Amino acid sequence: xxxxxxxxxxxxxxxxxxxxxxxxxxxxxxxxxxxxxxxxxxxxxxxxxxxxxxxxxxxxxxxxxxxxxxxxxxxxxxxxxxxxxxxxxxxxxxxxxxxxxxxxxxxxxxxxxxxxxxxxxxxxxxxxxxxxxxxxxxxxxxxxxxxxxxxxxxxxxxxxxxxxxxxxxxxxxxxxxxxxxxxxxxxxxxxxxxxxxxxxxxxxxxxxxxxxxxxxxxxxxxxxxxxxxxxxxxxxxxxxxxxxxxxxxxxxxxxxxxxxxxxxxxxxxxxxxx
Ligand SMILES: Nc1ncnc2c1ncn2[C@@H]1O[C@H](COP(=O)(O)OP(=O)(O)OP(=O)(O)O)[C@@H](O)[C@H]1O
Ligand SMILES: [Mg+2]
Numbered sequence: 398x399x400x401x402x403x404x405x406x407x408x409x410x411x412x413x414x415x416x417x418x419x420x421x422x423x424x425x426x427x428x429x430x431x432x433x434x435x436x437x438x439x440x441x442x443x444x445x446x447x448x449x450x451x452x453x454x455x456x457x458x459x460x461x462x463x464x465x466x467x468x469x470x471x472x473x474x475x476x477x478x479x480x481x482x483x484x485x486x487x488x489x490x491x492x493x494x495x496x497x498x499x500x501x502x503x504x505x506x507x508x509x510x511x512x513x514x515x516x517x518x519x520x521x522x523x524x525x526x527x528x529x530x531x532x533x534x535x536x537x538x539x540x541x542x543x544x545x546x547x548x549x550x551x552x553x554x555x556x557x558x559x560x561x562x563x564x565x566x567x568x569x570x571x572x573x574x575x576x577x578x579x580x581x582x583x584x585x586x587x588x589x590x591x592x593x594x595x596x597x598x599x600x601x602x603x604x605x606x607x608x609x610x611x612x613x614x615x616x617x618x619x620x621x622x623x624x625x626x627x628x629x630x631x632x633x634x635x636x637x638x639x640x641x642x643x644x645x646x647x648x649x650x651x652x653x654x655x656x657x658x659x660x661x662x663x664x665x666x667x668x669x670x671x
Pocket of ligand 2: 430431432453458533534535
């Protein structure tokens with residue numbers, strides 16, 4: 398069957414349960430994307446079953462932060478050596494991870510038809526087993542980061558109060574708007590001193606984005622204070638409270654049940670181009 402027809406059929410969907418897809422991104426390296434993803438996943442796992450996909454094409458390190466060693470990796474699934482169950486690692490109760498082994502840009506050179514089949518299976522797997530799907534993105538505005546950010550239900554930018562980080566988050570918004578016309582973004586400000594610094598940072602980002610295009614909106618959904626204990630691998634209770642607050646703000650809106658088949662078809666369109 399032609400690829401176009403396959404995609405159209407797939408996009409109709411097969412009546413899957415629709416679950417929230419949340420991507421954690423933001424242009425700058427080291428702002429805390431992985432840490433924020435971990436905090437959110439940990440708290441969401443009290444409400445339902447959570448799957449995190451480490452989509453950092455440069456240096457996947459979610460497994461290091463969560464202290465687990467995957468038995469098999471994303472590559473093993475794409476290359477036919479492992480099943481989806483085998484590449485899924487339990488981090489904690491109700492909290493699971495799929496990680497690439499290392500920088501896996503080469504995966505995108507896979508045959509697009511095969512990739513679509515594998516992604517369809519991944520889609521079914523997620524819909525059949527999980528309640529929340531989080532994607533930890535790497536730094537930078539690679540095509541795959543843009544596309545994921547443009548296609549999920551909740552694109553969450555993580556940034557710090559410093560100007561370089563705001564400029565990079567602005568760069569992501571601008572690119573995703575220009576290429577995919579996405580206008581609504583969420584922001585979490587990490588490593589802040591206080592709530593005032595958080596509000597100021599979101600306001601600067603939102604105003605800058607609006608001056609680029611009036612339809613763009615950045616909604617601040619919360620902040621995480623700079624916490625020295627984090628460097629020692631500790632997570633004080635107050636950070637989990639911040640994460641709960643972020644989740645309440647993020648998920649409060651009427652959740653638009655978009656076609657998830659559409660999401661994976663868009664991702665599949667990246668394959669075979671290299
Ligand atoms: N609120 C915080 N307080 C103190 N340290 C933090 C905080 N958030 C993150 N860090 C530390 O900052 C470092 C970078 O965090 P993290 O790896 O989550 O960033 P990242 O944005 O995912 O980086 P990359 O762009 O490399 O993927 C880590 O050492 C992490 O422990
Ligand atoms: Mg990271």
